[in-house]
Amino acid sequence: MSTRFLGLISTTAVAALAVTGYAAQTHVRLSAAHEPVLAPRKTAGPPAPSASPKVKKDTAKDGKNLDACLDADCEVEVESGQRIPLDPKYGVNGIDVRTDGPRVVFTANGRNSKMVTSMDATIAGSGSSSTVNGLTFRPRMTKDGRIIVQVTHD
Template structure:
């Protein structure tokens, strides 16, 4: 069994590429496979809730309704939907898109942390972690990525956009990613 673990941000793409090529070459020779990991590079994500200024006029409440039911989440299987989610919600995705499940693991401020499983290592967003395990050419990928209302993300062929976070719910938009 070969296992490769990466933890990186957008600044470490070159390290990831070099590590991937090295890992692939290591599997071609007589030498035992080794794990290659990029050094984590983090950009801080603000998770502190914003407090309105005293002079601001309060806006009418636009709090989202309760989270989606499992049948609503199943409507995202094709990777094209808009759904209201809470922490712990699991969104099943068609595995042909490179991701078979997205789980909301945290909502805070204007950010959401999602974990995923699938086969694709194409991931974009903030604070990305990826773990890839292969057994006889059958590779599985697990990872996590943070997206914000101002910074969308991508997992495989699914683009992720955080439209709104209010309290313990958020509106998550999934769309086919442009290739």
């Protein structure tokens, strides 16, 4: 056999393999392109818990209703000169509030005691709080300069 004939057979075989491989790849691509895409199936399970309504950071949960604090569990907007009323069982006659910009001064008078504390309401995120007789006060300032106080008890 001549070298020329072997070269021709080899070249033809390589070309045939290349064309067959290309055709196979093309077929796969076309098949994948025409197959329907199925949506993922939802699995049955317990319903997602409903999210509780979120209170905006610029609003107080109890608004301006200072009487909501009688049970020492409230979040109210306060202004200078107001008094936050509390049930006498907490040992204080209420909390007097004075504000001067971001500075909030709380004054609590009890049976035989008086507590005065001053806090900066702009640093509320860092844990600014004051506690007297198991009552904790956490002031924060809104973007528009209003003061909101959260009152909690042990």
